[in-house]
Amino acid sequence: MAEYVRQMPSAASDLARRPAISERFHIDFPLLFLLVLLTLFGLIVLYSASGQSVASVWRQSKFFVIAYGAMFAAAQISVQRYQRWSPFIFAGGLALLAGVLLFGVGAKGAQRWLSLGGFRFQPSELMKLAMPLMLAWYLASKVLPPHPGHILVSLLLVLVPAGMIIKQPDLGTALLVSGSGLIVLFMAGMRWRMIFGAGLLAVLSAWPAWLYLLHDYQRQRILTLLNPERDKLGSGWNIIQSKTAIGSGGWSGKGWLNGTQSQLDFLPESHTDFIIAVLAEEFGLRGVILLLGLYLLIIARGFWIGVHAQNSFARLLASGVTFTFFIYVFVNMGMVSGLLPVVGVPLPLVSAGGTSIVTLMAGFGILMAISTERRFVIQ
Amino acid sequence: MPAALTLKDPYSESRTYNVRAALVLGLVLILGATLFARYFALQISEYETYRTESDRNRVQLQSLPPKRGLIYDRNGMLLAENRPSFVLSLVLERVPDLDETLATLQDLVPVSASDLKKFRNRSQRRRPYEAVPLHFRLSEQERALLAVNRFQLPGVVVEAQLLRHYPQGELFSHALGYVGRINEEEQRALDEVDYRGTNHIGKIGLEKHYESALHGDVGYQNVETNALGRVLRVLERIDPVPGVDLTLSLDADVQRAAYTALEDRRGAVVAVDPANGEVIALVSAPGFDTNLFVNGISATDYSELRESRDLPLFNRAVQGQYPPGSTVKPIFGLAGLEYGVVTPETTVRDPGWYTLPGEDRRFRDWTLKIRGTGHGNAVDLNQAIAESCDTYFYDLAHRLGIDRMHEFAAPFGLGAPTGLDTTNERGGILPSSQWKQRARGEVWFPGETLNVGIGQGYMLATPLQLAVATAVVANQGTVVRPRLVRSLDGEPVAVAVSNHVEASPEHWQVIHQAMHDVLHGERGSARAVGRGAAFKMAGKSGTAQVIGIAQDAEYDADELEERYRDHSLFVAFAPLEAPRIAVAVVVENGGGGSTVAAPIARQVIEQYLVEEVARRG
Numbered sequence: 004m005a006e007y008v009r010q011m012p013s014a015a016s017d018l019a020r021r022p023a024i025s026e027r028f029h030i031d032f033p034l035l036f037l038l039v040l041l042t043l044f045g046l047i048v049l050y051s052a053s054g055q056s057v058a059s060v061w062r063q064s065k066f067f068v069i070a071y072g073a074m075f076a077a078a079q080i081s082v083q084r085y086q087r088w089s090p091f092i093f094a095g096g097l098a099l100l101a102g103v104l105l106f107g108v109g110a111k112g113a114q115r116w117l118s119l120g121g122f123r124f125q126p127s128e129l130m131k132l133a134m135p136l137m138l139a140w141y142l143a144s145k146v147l148p149p150h151p152g153h154i155l156v157s158l159l160l161v162l163v164p165a166g167m168i169i170k171q172p173d174l175g176t177a178l179l180v181s182g183s184g185l186i187v188l189f190m191a192g193m194r195w196r197m198i199f200g201a202g203l204l205a206v207l208s209a210w211p212a213w214l215y216l217l218h219d220y221q222r223q224r225i226l227t228l229l230n231p232e233r234d235k236l237g238s239g240w241n242i243i244q245s246k247t248a249i250g251s252g253g254w255s256g257k258g259w260l261n262g263t264q265s266q267l268d269f270l271p272e273s274h275t276d277f278i279i280a281v282l283a284e285e286f287g288l289r290g291v292i293l294l295l296g297l298y299l300l301i302i303a304r305g306f307w308i309g310v311h312a313q314n315s316f317a318r319l320l321a322s323g324v325t326f327t328f329f330i331y332v333f334v335n336m337g338m339v340s341g342l343l344p345v346v347g348v349p350l351p352l353v354s355a356g357g358t359s360i361v362t363l364m365a366g367f368g369i370l371m372a373i374s375t376e377r378r379f380v381i382q
Numbered sequence: 383m384p385a386a387l388t389l390k391d392p393y394s395e396s397r398t399y400n401v402r403a404a405l406v407l408g409l410v411l412i413l414g415a416t417l418f419a420r421y422f423a424l425q426i427s428e429y430e431t432y433r434t435e436s437d438r439n440r441v442q443l444q445s446l447p448p449k450r451g452l453i454y455d456r457n458g459m460l461l462a463e464n465r466p467s468f469v470l471s472l473v474l475e476r477v478p479d480l481d482e483t484l485a486t487l488q489d490l491v492p493v494s495a496s497d498l499k500k501f502r503n504r505s506q507r508r509r510p511y512e513a514v515p516l517h518f519r520l521s522e523q524e525r526a527l528l529a530v531n532r533f534q535l536p537g538v539v540v541e542a543q544l545l546r547h548y549p550q551g552e553l554f555s556h557a558l559g560y561v562g563r564i565n566e567e568e569q570r571a572l573d574e575v576d577y578r579g580t581n582h583i584g585k586i587g588l589e590k591h592y593e594s595a596l597h598g599d600v601g602y603q604n605v606e607t608n609a610l611g612r613v614l615r616v617l618e619r620i621d622p623v624p625g626v627d628l629t630l631s632l633d634a635d636v637q638r639a640a641y642t643a644l645e646d647r648r649g650a651v652v653a654v655d656p657a658n659g660e661v662i663a664l665v666s667a668p669g670f671d672t673n674l675f676v677n678g679i680s681a682t683d684y685s686e687l688r689e690s691r692d693l694p695l696f697n698r699a700v701q702g703q704y705p706p707g708s709t710v711k712p713i714f715g716l717a718g719l720e721y722g723v724v725t726p727e728t729t730v731r732d733p734g735w736y737t738l739p740g741e742d743r744r745f746r747d748w749t750l751k752i753r754g755t756g757h758g759n760a761v762d763l764n765q766a767i768a769e770s771c772d773t774y775f776y777d778l779a780h781r782l783g784i785d786r787m788h789e790f791a792a793p794f795g796l797g798a799p800t801g802l803d804t805t806n807e808r809g810g811i812l813p814s815s816q817w818k819q820r821a822r823g824e825v826w827f828p829g830e831t832l833n834v835g836i837g838q839g840y841m842l843a844t845p846l847q848l849a850v851a852t853a854v855v856a857n858q859g860t861v862v863r864p865r866l867v868r869s870l871d872g873e874p875v876a877v878a879v880s881n882h883v884e885a886s887p888e889h890w891q892v893i894h895q896a897m898h899d900v901l902h903g904e905r906g907s908a909r910a911v912g913r914g915a916a917f918k919m920a921g922k923s924g925t926a927q928v929i930g931i932a933q934d935a936e937y938d939a940d941e942l943e944e945r946y947r948d949h950s951l952f953v954a955f956a957p958l959e960a961p962r963i964a965v966a967v968v969v970e971n972g973g974g975g976s977t978v979a980a981p982i983a984r985q986v987i988e989q990y991l992v993e994e995v996a997r998r999g
Contacts, residue, residue, distance in 0.1 A: 147395045186406070192398040247439060250424040250432025263440045267607070267614070288425040292418070299414050306407050310400055314392065318399050326406065333413050340420045 045353035070364035077368025089140035099126035135323025148192030256287030448598030451625030471513035476537030552669030559587015598625035631660030659862035707924030732756030767896035779835025788814035848966035856961035921954030923975030952979035
C-alpha cells in the first residue's frame with residue numbers, strides 16, 4: 004500500500020517544478036564536498052606515508068577515480084531498484100563468500116580473494132554493502148518494531164556471513180559487516196529488553212568464541228593490546244611504534260614529510276592501516292582534529308539523509324551505510340592509538356588500497372541516491 | 383490472527399527511527415570524543431614521554447672501537463698492521479626468519495659449516511642489537527652481490543672492520559704472538575665498556591703482554607638510524623683513542639738472517655744488546671703464519687700445526703728448556719777464579735776422563751770417543767774453555783760444589799725467567815742441593831755436581847736465558863733485563879739494570895780471552911767459524927745430550943736416529959773489546975755445537991754489526 008501512496012501525484016506543484024541539478028544528477032553536494040576534502044587530505048598524508056612516493060599517490064588517485072565513478076553510478080540507481088535487488092545481491096555475496104572458502108586465493112596466511120580471470124576480487128567487501136541492503140529490505144518488509152522471530156532471522160542473516168568472513172580469517176571485515184547489519188536491526192526499533200538480552204548472550208558467548216573461533220594470531224593481538232610490552236619486538240612493536248609516532252607529534256606535529264617515526268621506517272604499515280599515526284606525527288593533534296571533524300561531519304550528513312529519507316528501507320539502509328563508515332573510523336583510530344586490538348581495518352578513504360575505497364564510495368553513492376530521491380510525500 | 387491486526391505504520395516507524403538516530407548520533411559523538419581524548423592524552427599529556435621515546439628510537443649510541451697500535455721493528459719496518467676487511471654480520475633482532483636468511487646468504491657467499499658453528503656460538507653471547515659476524519674477508523664480488531640483494535636481506539649488515547695483519551708472517555710469529563677473537567672466558571674478565579666494539583684481543587706473546595697499551599680507548603657516537611639500523615647521520619662523536627704504537631728493538635734483517643741460517647732445522651736464536659738488554663732477534667723455528675689465528679683458525683689448519691712433530695707453535699726461544707752444555711763453562715770458570723778454587727795457572731791432567739776421589743765411575747771427556755785420549759797432561763782454564771775440556775770442569779765443579787755454582791750463576795739470569803716483555807717465558811733449572819730436596823725430595827750426590835759442571839744433568843736453560851747470561855759476561859757483570867719494546871708511541875723505555883755480578887776485572891779478562899780463543903785461538907773448538915771475521919768474537923760452543931748414554935757404550939751419531947742426536951748450542955758476543963751483541967743459538971738435534979750452531983751465531987752477529995757499521999757510516 005505504501006508503494007501505491009508514494010506514486011500518487013499528490014503534489015502537482017512538486018511535479019511541475021524543474022528538478023535541481025542535485026536531483027537531476029543525484030548528487031548530494033554537502034556530502035560530495037566533505038568527501039573531496041577528505042580525499043585531498045588523504046592523498047597529502049599518503050604522499051608522506053609512502054616515503055614520498057609519487058607512484059603510490061598516482062595509484063591511489065586512480066583508485067579514487069574508479070571509486071568516484073562507482074559513487075556516481077550507485078547514485079543513479081533508484082531506491083526502489085535497490086530494494087528489489089537487495090535479496091539477490093545478498094545471495095550473490097553469500098555465494099561468493101562460500102567460493103572464497105572453497106577456492107580462495109591466499110595472501111599473508113589469509114584467504115580473502117577470489118581470482119576471476121586475473122582480476123582479484125574480495126567478496127567480503129561486497130558484503131559490507133549487501134548486509135545493510137539485505138537487512139533493510141528484510142526488516143522494511145515487516146511491521147516494525149520487529150518481532151522476536153524476525154530478529155532471530157535478522158541475526159542469522161548477520162552471523163552466517165560474519166562467521167564465513169572470520170573463517171578466512173578477517174576479523175576486521177567481519178566486525179564491519181556485522182556492525183552494518185546490527186545497526187539496521189537497532190534502527191528498526193528492536194526492543195531494549197531484547198537488545199540487552201542479546202548483549203548478555205554475546206558477552207556469555209565471548210569465552211567460547213575466544214577459545215574456538217579466534218585464530219591464535221587474533222588472540223595474540225588482543226593480548227598485545229592489553230600489554231604491548233609483553234612482546235616488544237614482535238606483535239607489540241607496531242603498537243609501541245605507532246603510539247610513539249602519535250605522541251611525539253604533539254599539538255602542531257613535526258611537519259609534513261618530517262615525521263621521524265614514519266620517514267625512518269620505524270612505523271610499520273605506515274601507508275596502509277597505520278597511516279593515522281603518520282598524520283598524527285606530522286600534523287599533530289590539529290591534524291587529528293581536522294580529520295576527525297571531517298569524518299564526524301560526513302557521518303552527521305549520513306544520519307541527516309537517513310532521517311529525511313522517505314521510507315523505512317531507505318532510512319534503514321542509510322543508517323547501515325553511515326554507521327559502517329563510523330566503525331571504520333573508530334576501529335582504525337582506536338587500534339592505532341592502542342585503544343583497541345589491531346584488527347586490520349583501514350582508515351577510510353585515507354589508507355592506501357583500492358577495494359575498501361571503492362566499496363565505501365559506492366556506499367556514499369547509495370546515500371546520495373536516497374538523499375536525492377524525488378519527494379512525492381511532503382513531510 | 384495477530385499479524386492481520388498489525389498494520390505497517392510509516393509515521394510510528396519514522397518516529398522510532400528518529401529517536402534511535404538521535405541515540406546513535408549521541409553514541410557516535412561519545413565514541414568520537416573518546417578517540418579525541420585518546421589522541422589528546424598521547425599528543426598533549428604524554429607528549430614529552432613519546433617525544434623522548436621517538437628520539438631514543440632514532441638516535442643510537444654506538445661504540446667506536448679504537449684502532450689497535452701498530453708494531454714496528456727498530457728500523458721502522460711494519461711488523462703488525464691493521465687492514466680493512468669487510469665482514470658480513472647479522473643483527474638478529476632485525477632478521478625476520480633466520481633460517482631463510484641464512485639459506486639466502488649461502489647462495490651469495492660461501493658460508494662454511496665452521497662459519498655457521500662459530501656464528502651460533504657467538505649469537506649465544508651477544509648484546510641486544512649487536513651485529514654477530516658470520517663471514518669474514520668478503521671479496522669485492524661478494525660485497526657487490528650482497529649490496530644488490532640487500533632489499534631481501536633485512537638485518538644483514540656488511541661492515542668494514544680493521545683486522546690485524548702480520549706482513550712478515552712466520553718470521554716474527556713467536557716474537558710478536560698474535561691476536562684472536564675474544565673468547566667467552568676472556569669476555570668475562572674484560573672491562574665491558576672499554577671492549578665494547580672490540581672483537582680481537584692479544585692472545586699470546588707481545589700482543590698479549592702489551593694488550594692494554596695496544597688496545598686504546600673506546601669512543602662513542604650518537605647516530606640517527608632507521609628502523610633497519612642503517613646509520614643515516616652522525617649527531618655527536620667522541621673519537622676513540624688509538625692504541626699505542628710499539629717500536630721494537632728487534633731488527634727485521636737480523637731476524638731474517640737468523641731464521642734463514644736455521645734453514646729448516648728446529649731451533650732458536652736470541653740476540654741481545656748487552657748495553658741495554660734490547661732483544662735484537664728472537665727466532666724460534668719452525669714458525670707459523672700468525673695471520674691464520676686472527677679470525678679463528680680452521681680446525682684442519684690448527685690440528686696440522688698442533689700435530690706436527692716439529693712443534694711449530696712451541697716458542698723455543700722462551701719456552702724451550704735445553705741442557706746448556708759447555709756454554710756455561712765460562713761462567714763456572716769465572717766462579718772458580720772468584721771463589722779462589724783455581725787460578726788461571728792451575729792445571730789439570732786430562733786422560734780423557736775424570737773420577738771422583740775414591741770412586742770408579744769414569745766421567746768421560748768428549749774427546750775420548752774421538753781421539754781415545756784427553757786434552758793433555760796440563761790443561762789450564764784458558765785451554766779448558768777454548769778446547770772445551772770436560773775433565774777440567776768436572777774437577778772444578780767438584781771443588782766448587784753445587785751450591786756455590788748455583789749461587790754464582792743465578793745472577794746471570796739462569797734458573798728464573800728473565801722477565802722479557804712477552805708471555806709464557808720459562809725459567810729453566812739451575813740446580814742446587816736445596817732445589818733437589820724441594821723438587822725431588824732427594825739428597826744431592828757429588829756425581830751430579832760434575833754433570834752440572836759441563837751444563838748437563840739437571841741443568842736446563844732457555845735460549846733467551848743463555849743470550850742474557852752471555853750479555854752479562856760481555857758486560858763484565860752488569861745484568862740488564864731483556865726487553866722487546868724499545869719505545870711506546872716514541873716514548874723510550876728505560877733501561878732496567880737488575881743486578882750486578884761482582885768479579886775482578888782480571889778474571890773477566892781471563893774469561894773473555896778464553897772465549898776469544900774459542901773462535902780465534904790455534905786450538906779453539908770453533909776456530910773454523912772465527913776465521914776471516916772482520917772483528918773479534920768471543921764465544922763458547924755446547925753440545926747437549928738428548929738421551930743418557932750408558933757409561934761405556936759406544937756413541938755413533940750417524941747411527942742414532944736424528945731425533946736422538948745431540949742438541950747443538952753456541953753462545954757468542956762481539957766485538958770483543960766493546961760488545962754490541964750477545965747471541966745464543968740452539969739447534970735441536972744439530973750435533974756438535976761448533977759445527978752447526980756456531981756458524982749461525984756468526985751470521986747473526988755479522989748481519990747486525992755490518993749493518994750497524996753501514997748505518998753509522
